[in-house]
Amino acid sequence: MTEKTNAHQASFRDPSGYIFHDGNTLRRAIKPIYFPQYNSLKDSGFFKSLIANELLIPHTETAASSDEIIITPENIPFITNPYEWSFEQYKHAALHTLKIQKYALSKGFILKDASAYNITFHKGKPIFIDTLSFDFYEEGTPWRAYKQFIMHFLGPLALAKYHGTEVFKMMQTHIDGIPVKLISSLLPTRTKISSVLYPNVHLLAKMESKHSEDYKAETKIAALSKKSQENIIESLYDYIKGLSLKEASEWGDYYNKTNYDETAFEAKKTLIKEWIKPMAPQKLIDVGGNDGTFARTVIDSVPHIIVTDIDSNAVDYNYKQVHQNKESNMLPFVCDVLQPAPGIGFNNTERNSLIERLAEYAPDVTMALALIHHITLSGNVPFEKSAEFFAFFSKHLIIEFPTREDSWAQSLLVRKREFINHFDFYNETEFEKGYLQYFTIEKKETVKGTKRLLYLLKNKNLEA
Amino acid sequence: MNFLYFDPGLGAMIVQAVVAAAAGILLFSKSVMYKVKSFFGLVKEEEDTYDSIDVEEQDTDKYDREN
Numbered sequence: 001m002t003e004k005t006n007a008h009q010a011s012f013r014d015p016s017g018y019i020f021h022d023g024n025t026l027r028r029a030i031k032p033i034y035f036p037q038y039n040s041l042k043d044s045g046f047f048k049s050l051i052a053n054e055l056l057i058p059h060t061e062t063a064a065s066s067d068e069i070i071i072t073p074e075n076i077p078f079i080t081n082p083y084e085w086s087f088e089q090y091k092h093a094a095l096h097t098l099k100i101q102k103y104a105l106s107k108g109f110i111l112k113d114a115s116a117y118n119i120t121f122h123k124g125k126p127i128f129i130d131t132l133s134f135d136f137y138e139e140g141t142p143w144r145a146y147k148q149f150i151m152h153f154l155g156p157l158a159l160a161k162y163h164g165t166e167v168f169k170m171m172q173t174h175i176d177g178i179p180v181k182l183i184s185s186l187l188p189t190r191t192k193i194s195s196v197l198y199p200n201v202h203l204l205a206k207m208e209s210k211h212s213e214d215y216k217a218e219t220k221i222a223a224l225s226k227k228s229q230e231n232i233i234e235s236l237y238d239y240i241k242g243l244s245l246k247e248a249s250e251w252g253d254y255y256n257k258t259n260y261d262e263t264a265f266e267a268k269k270t271l272i273k274e275w276i277k278p279m280a281p282q283k284l285i286d287v288g289g290n291d292g293t294f295a296r297t298v299i300d301s302v303p304h305i306i307v308t309d310i311d312s313n314a315v316d317y318n319y320k321q322v323h324q325n326k327e328s329n330m331l332p333f334v335c336d337v338l339q340p341a342p343g344i345g346f347n348n349t350e351r352n353s354l355i356e357r358l359a360e361y362a363p364d365v366t367m368a369l370a371l372i373h374h375i376t377l378s379g380n381v382p383f384e385k386s387a388e389f390f391a392f393f394s395k396h397l398i399i400e401f402p403t404r405e406d407s408w409a410q411s412l413l414v415r416k417r418e419f420i421n422h423f424d425f426y427n428e429t430e431f432e433k434g435y436l437q438y439f440t441i442e443k444k445e446t447v448k449g450t451k452r453l454l455y456l457l458k459n460k461n462l463e464a
Numbered sequence: 465m466n467f468l469y470f471d472p473g474l475g476a477m478i479v480q481a482v483v484a485a486a487a488g489i490l491l492f493s494k495s496v497m498y499k500v501k502s503f504f505g506l507v508k509e510e511e512d513t514y515d516s517i518d519v520e521e522q523d524t525d526k527y528d529r530e531n
Contacts, residue, residue, distance in 0.1 A: 053519050095514050103519040147476030180476075195490050199483040207475030221477045228484035235487035237517045238494070 009349035010117070016132040027062065030069040034132060038069065041134055046107050055100055056128045071131065077283065077304050077331075078361050081351055082116040082152070083171040084333040084341060086316035087160060087245055088323075089126070090168060093119040094153035096126040098237045101143070105226060105233075110137045114149035116156075116171065117351070123328040140223035143232070147208075150200055151177025154236060158197055161243055162188055165312040165334075175345045180205045196239040264449035268400075269297050271445060272367070275398060275456050277301065281364030287337060287390075288371035292318040292330060295367070299330060306363070308335035337371070337389070338379045358393040366394035370452075373402050376426060377412040383425075383434025391438035397457040401431050406451040428453065 008019040008026070016034035019026055030038050041047050042061075050056035063070040082090065096119055101111045111133055118130040143149075152171075155178045159167040163186070170178050184205035191197040276284070276298050286295040289307035291314045299305060307330065309315050318332035335341070340354035352360075368390065375386045390397050402409040404427060413420055432441070439457035447454055501507050 049519070055519070092514050095517070099517050099519065102517055142477045142480040144472040144477070146480055147473040150476075180473075195486060199479070199486040203482060204476055204479050207479040208473055209475070211473075211475040211478065221474070222481045224480050224484060228481070228488065231487040231491055232480060232484050234517060235490050238491075241514065 009347065010345070010351060012346075014113075014130075014132060025072060026075070027070050027072045028059070028131060030071065030132065032067060035069070037135055038132070040136070041109065044107065046104075046109060046134075047131075050100070050103070050128075054125065054127070055096065055103070056131065057122070059131055073129070073131065076120060076122045076127075076129070078306055078357065079120050079352075080331070080333045081120075081171070081341065082156070083168050084335060084354075085121075085168060086312045086319055086332070086334055087157075087165050088316050088319050089121065089333075090153075090157060090160070090165075091240060091243060093126045094149075094157060094240050095237060096128065097149065097153065098233050098240070100128055101145075102230060102233050102237075104134060105137060105230060108137050109134045110143060111145055114145035114152060116152040116177070121331055121333075124322045124326065124330060137226075140225065142221065142224040143229055146232070147180065147204065148177060149236075150180060150183070150204060154200060154240065155180065155183035157240060157243055158191070158201065159183060159186055161246055162191075164245065168312075168334075172341060172344060175350065180208055196235060200236065261449060264447060267448035268369075268450075268454070269294065271447065271454055272369075272398065273297050275443060276365060279365060279396060281396075283361060283363045284365045284367065285358070285361070285363040286367040286369070287335075288368060288374070290314045290318075292321065292332060294369055295330070299327065302329065304329050304331070306331045306333070306361070308333055310334070310336045337375060338381070355389075355392060361393070363394065365396045365398065366390060367398045369398070369400040370402065370408075372399060372431070373406075373409045373412055373426075377409070377416070377423065383431050384437055387435040387438045391459055391461070395459050395462050396442075397439060397455075397459070399435075399455050399457060400447070401428065401453045401455065403428060403451050403453065409451075 006021045008021065011018040015031065016037070017028055017030040019028045021027075047056065047059075051058045057073045057076065059071045059073040061069065062072045082093070085093065093116060097111070097114055097116075101114070104110055112135040113130075113133055115130075118128055118133055119126050120129055121127070151174075156168055156171060159170075159178070180201065184202050187197060187201060192202055272294060281302055283304045283306075284295065284298065284302045285306040285308070286292070287308055288310070289295050290309050290311070292305075292307040295305050295307045307315075307318055309318075309332075312334050315332045315334045318330075321327070322330045322332065335354060341351075343349055343353040343356065344351045372386065375381045376383065390399070404410070404413065409426070413423055413426065416423055435455075435457060439459055441455060442458050443454075443456035445454050446452070498507065
């Protein structure tokens with residue numbers, strides 16, 4: 001069988017196999033080197049049990065020959081990366097990984113790597129997506145992926161506890177996780193008396209620098225019983241489960257601070273519902289959608305919804321709602337529109353940029369409510385530029401334009417102080433001029449009881 | 465042992481013996497504390513956002529039937 005030329009850029013590290021695009025379908029090829037493991041995982045019912053417990057992405061074996069087995073995993077509409085998760089999401093991803101490792105151990109397997117990229121969110125829950133991450137457990141061996149778990153999960157989470165969730169963005173610059181030494185140096189000194197953080201981070205960093213010169217691999221590694229390994233996993237699990245943000249500012253009830261009353265709020269909801277329903281979108285994204293309040297007005301009729309926000313707390317609050325209401329079609333994640341996640345890793349192609357992923361996702365409807373004044377006034381982005389951004393991945397765009405009279409737009413303008421005149425272009429006419437370069441106006445209405453306009457725009461590149 | 469595509473870190477392999485010992489002590493003391501607390505009725509039920517670490521062995525035939 002010939003090597004697929006359309007192999008996915010993210011799967012060259014593991015020699016066991018690779019994922020590739022077969023038309024629009026993502027498939028995974030398994031090489032003979034991994035056949036023993038794969039067959040054992042399959043025949044022992046381990047895969048089946050993981051899938052039944054919703055821990056691993058379901059797959060079907062679609063082809064098998066002596067030199068390659070092809071499996072086809074269930075399609076995941078949108079892949080989010082660790083630096084786009086909120087605190088609770090990150091926590092759940094870590095717990096999910098430990099849970100799988102503990103179960104694998106009990107069945108005579110191990111997770112051979114504990115990368116955070118093996119987890120993504122699907123149907124409202126974390127799911128493990130690297131089907132070839134398992135190997136045989138050898139009696140007495142320590143967990144090879146232990147350090148990786150610390151660099152990818154425990155480190156970022158512990159740092160977030162003390163420094164806030166901005167820390168997760170470090171995963172963008174460190175695709176292999178945050179170096180242990182760095183984690184250790186960034187944690188407050190008092191964590192040196194923590195019964196979990198001292199051994200798992202500080203001592204680990206010490207040992208790592210002590211043994212970094214062992215070029216011939218002569219140092220003997222002591223045996224570690226299975227029970228001991230389970231103890232490590234369980235204590236990490238307990239610690240991570242109990243983690244909370246130091247500055248746990250409860251998502252500050254954003255909508256109580258907004259400048260329109262109940263009637264205007266409802267009017268906006270009704271308008272959105274009325275516009276979206278006839279379009280019957282399959283996929284919808286709400287950019288800057290806070291905790292998902294407006295996206296939830298159509299949650300029953302849209303099969304897949306993404307809500308992004310710059311505020312990690314809002315995303316967290318949204319994720320908790322998804323969890324509580326068992327919503328399977330809502331995916332919240334953190335995104336700063338002014339600096340969306342770039343493509344990272346080897347050749348800059350290992351993890352796709354947000355824009356690429358959004359274009360691939362191709363939402364039928366994009367919503368940008370109460371966002372444009374932030375992009376334009378806080379980010380100094382001309383209308384034409386932001387229109388270009390939305391046009392790159394949107395078919396239909398529902399965008400809310402707070403006019404200069406709107407109190408929030410006012411406040412942003414006033415903060416420009418002596419430069420306020422530089423922003424005279426912030427008005428309805430200029431807005432339309434900018435956006436009409438990429439879109440046509442389908443509908444336009446004033447939101448009752450506010451100084452805001454709601455537009456329904458259609459991408460010019462969309463065949464009518 | 466299959467060859468690795470990332471470095472597990474020798475220090476990390478060695479340190480696990482110490483980490484496991486610490487974890488063992490911690491888990492043991494936690495369970496003792498829990499017993500003491502529950503004896504005095506001081507155990508508070510906490511709100512859980514993620515289920516237990518243990519996978520429930522469930523009837524996978526049910527899954528088969530559904531799929």
